[in-house]
Amino acid sequence: MSxxxxxxxxxxxxxIYAFFVIGCIVMIxxxxxxxxxxxxxxxxxxxxxxxILPKSWQLKNFTDAMASLPxxxxxxxxxLMVFWRVVCAVVFSSMAGYAFAKLKFKGKNVLFSLVLIQMxxxxxxxxxxxxxxxxxxxxxNTVFALVFPGIVSAFGTxxxxxxxxGIPDEIAEAxxxxxxxxxxxxxxxxxxxxxASMAALAVFTAVFAYGDLxxxxxxxxxxxxxxxxxxxxxxRGQFSTNFPVMMAGSLLAxxxxxxxxxxxxxxFIEGVAMTGGK
Amino acid sequence: MxxxxxxxxxxxxxxxxxxxxxxxxxxxxxxxxxxxxxSGCGKSTTLRMVAGLEDISxxxxxxxxKVVNDxxxxxxxxxxxxxxxxxxxxxxxxxxxAFSLKLKKTPKEEIDKAVREAxxxxxxxxxxxxxxxxxxxxxxxxxxxxRAIVRNPKVFLMDEPLSNLDAKLRGQxxxxxxxxxxxxxxxxxxxxxxxxxxxTLGTRIVVMKDGVVQQIDTPQNLYDHPxxxxxxxxxxxxxxxxxxxxxxxxxxxxxxxxAGQQIALNEDRAAALKKGGYVGGKVVLGIRxxxxxxxxxxxxxxxxxxxxxxxxxxxxxxxxxxxxxxxEETGWVASLGTSQKVAVGDKIRLAMDxxxxxxxxxxxxKTIVD
Numbered sequence: 001m002s003x004x005x006x007x008x009x010x011x012x013x014x015x016i017y018a019f020f021v022i023g024c025i026v027m028i029x030x031x032x033x034x035x036x037x038x039x040x041x042x043x044x045x046x047x048x049x050x051x052i053l054p055k056s057w058q059l060k061n062f063t064d065a066m067a068s069l070p071x072x073x074x075x076x077x078x079x080l081m082v083f084w085r086v087v088c089a090v091v092f093s094s095m096a097g098y099a100f101a102k103l104k105f106k107g108k109n110v111l112f113s114l115v116l117i118q119m120x121x122x123x124x125x126x127x128x129x130x131x132x133x134x135x136x137x138x139x140x141n142t143v144f145a146l147v148f149p150g151i152v153s154a155f156g157t158x159x160x161x162x163x164x165x166g167i168p169d170e171i172a173e174a175x176x177x178x179x180x181x182x183x184x185x186x187x188x189x190x191x192x193x194x195x196a197s198m199a200a201l202a203v204f205t206a207v208f209a210y211g212d213l214x215x216x217x218x219x220x221x222x223x224x225x226x227x228x229x230x231x232x233x234x235x236r237g238q239f240s241t242n243f244p245v246m247m248a249g250s251l252l253a254x255x256x257x258x259x260x261x262x263x264x265x266x267x268f269i270e271g272v273a274m275t276g277g278k
Numbered sequence: 279m280x281x282x283x284x285x286x287x288x289x290x291x292x293x294x295x296x297x298x299x300x301x302x303x304x305x306x307x308x309x310x311x312x313x314x315x316x317s318g319c320g321k322s323t324t325l326r327m328v329a330g331l332e333d334i335s336x337x338x339x340x341x342x343x344k345v346v347n348d349x350x351x352x353x354x355x356x357x358x359x360x361x362x363x364x365x366x367x368x369x370x371x372x373x374x375x376a377f378s379l380k381l382k383k384t385p386k387e388e389i390d391k392a393v394r395e396a397x398x399x400x401x402x403x404x405x406x407x408x409x410x411x412x413x414x415x416x417x418x419x420x421x422x423x424x425r426a427i428v429r430n431p432k433v434f435l436m437d438e439p440l441s442n443l444d445a446k447l448r449g450q451x452x453x454x455x456x457x458x459x460x461x462x463x464x465x466x467x468x469x470x471x472x473x474x475x476x477x478t479l480g481t482r483i484v485v486m487k488d489g490v491v492q493q494i495d496t497p498q499n500l501y502d503h504p505x506x507x508x509x510x511x512x513x514x515x516x517x518x519x520x521x522x523x524x525x526x527x528x529x530x531x532x533x534x535x536x537a538g539q540q541i542a543l544n545e546d547r548a549a550a551l552k553k554g555g556y557v558g559g560k561v562v563l564g565i566r567x568x569x570x571x572x573x574x575x576x577x578x579x580x581x582x583x584x585x586x587x588x589x590x591x592x593x594x595x596x597x598x599x600x601x602x603x604x605x606e607e608t609g610w611v612a613s614l615g616t617s618q619k620v621a622v623g624d625k626i627r628l629a630m631d632x633x634x635x636x637x638x639x640x641x642x643x644k645t646i647v648d
Contacts, residue, residue, distance in 0.1 A: 173360070184381070
């Protein structure tokens with residue numbers, strides 16, 4: 001009885017593991033393929049059937065990628081864009097989220113409905129008006145242009161509002177009685193209690209900003225003002241694409257995110273779990 | 279420390295709901311005042327108005343001779359202990375207690391002295407570096423007290439501070455709070471729905487119902503002389519037995535008839551009923567469980583107020599025994615001595631102590647005589 005139970009449990013465990021292993025392979029395969037392709041020649045990269053490993057490991061692809069793109073500028077622009085989008089999203093979403101969750105003011109529900117509506121609409125809808133605004137201000141091809149759509153985040157506002165709703169009013173009241181004014185209550189007592197949610201929002205915003213292609217491609221056309229994602233996209237030719245060079249460039253573009261991930265692994269996983277992103 | 283006065287204080291919400299109606303109370307310096315009443319009676323709302331967390335719709339709140347209706351909570355010199363303790367989860371016990379003084383920009387040495395003194399009083403010295411999540415319920419409760427103590431406020435406000443603790447700890451903390459009051463000599467306003475807390479802690483108790491003050495008096499007076507049926511039923515555990523009875527005059531005596539039984543009233547109670555014109559009408563008879571006796575001596579002494587009962591439940595509590603029985607479908611309980619052997623289903627004879635009978639007006643529910 002017990003041995004058959006144990007066997008069925010073992011089979012089930014093995015099944016679960018097999019499922020996860022297959023899942024891992026499916027997820028990792030594109031990265032492995034990118035890595036291997038970045039060392040192949042153009043011919044090898046287009047062979048059918050393909051060879052798994054390159055015949056000789058071509059480091060030239062990397063020097064070519066670095067020669068065709070101003071990588072330092074791309075790194076810098078991407079870093080600035082991610083940094084400011086994260087800072088703005090966390091700071092402004094915290095303030096707006098706190099106001100929506102804990103303050104009493106006229107028109108609160110109407111304003112919050114607007115936030116919800118903005119969340120429900122696809123972001124592409126806003127690209128044209130946002131571009132027009134920046135173009136009229138003469139701010140295209142600037143770092144500010146890259147940051148602009150991320151200054152306020154409807155999702156962040158909603159997300160942090162939920163976090164503040166989870167904090168009992170009595171804590172704010174205690175702070176109020178202890179002598180805090182509204183701003184001190186927010187900064188010294190309430191905001192620190194949403195640290196985990198703020199970290200999650202920061203991670204989510206950073207990942208999204210890093211991968212954002214459409215907006216940087218539209219707003220900054222000067223190669224030196226592009227981000228890694230939009231810069232890499234320029235490697236794609238109209239008639240042919242040098243895949244090994246492009247993959248080498250992509251690999252270089254991945255490095256900062258991989259390093260960040262290694263340092264902030266815990267926050268990354270918590271963030272993804274909390275925001276429901278993937 | 280300070281005196282607090284509430285003059286005709288009302289709380290009316292924008293939707294028209296009146297949570298507190300015409301509340302009047304003078305609290306002397308060093309008094310321990312308890313607001314007690316069932317859920318939704320307005321006791322917490324009144325406390326929050328004193329704290330400044332709720333606006334006062336009309337009336338005046340005076341602390342130490344100064345009207346403070348429009349004074350910010352932080353400038354009222356009060357400290358509050360919340361039911362949920364409301365400790366700051368991201369701060370250590372020390373920082374929780376020091377927070378208000380830091381905001382006031384008190385010198386560091388003074389803060390340290392005040393916090394350590396409060397920690398010593400509350401036996402929290404070893405816990406100062408811990409965060410609230412690493413504390414037990416009782417310890418958190420003490421930190422909440424400590425946070426109030428370090429401020430050395432004029433008035434302490436406590437909103438059901440013990441209701442999240444288990445029964446044993448609640449008993450211990452009740453004693454601690456009582457000691458603290460004696461030690462600090464502070465004015466305390468304490469909200470609870472637990473009448474044991476109310477009776478044991480308060481120098482005076484304010485009983486509230488539906489936003490209206492029913493009676494303000496010392497615990498003993500509330501117990502002995504409740505002003506109406508509600509207070510009589512609310513104060514005392516197990517609660518007072520009550521039944522509707524006919525007041526009739528027979529052979530020169532006033533008797534109360536109920537459920538086929540009758541008891542004769544003593545002279546002063548009879549006189550009060552006659553004077554009020556209640557004879558010939560209906561009144562509510564009330565008697566506390568401890569004023570019903572079953573021993574032979576009492577049955578003889580109160581022979582004119584004896585009645586029959588069939589035991590439904592018998593609860594042996596050690597020092598006393600509670601006997602439950604029905605009188606005309608109304609559940610009654612008597613607290614008897616343990617020497618009297620009683621079993622479920624027994625028909626027993628009981629006597630009411632005639633000097634302890636309470637009689638209430640059937641319509642206004644006000645006390646006629648007690």
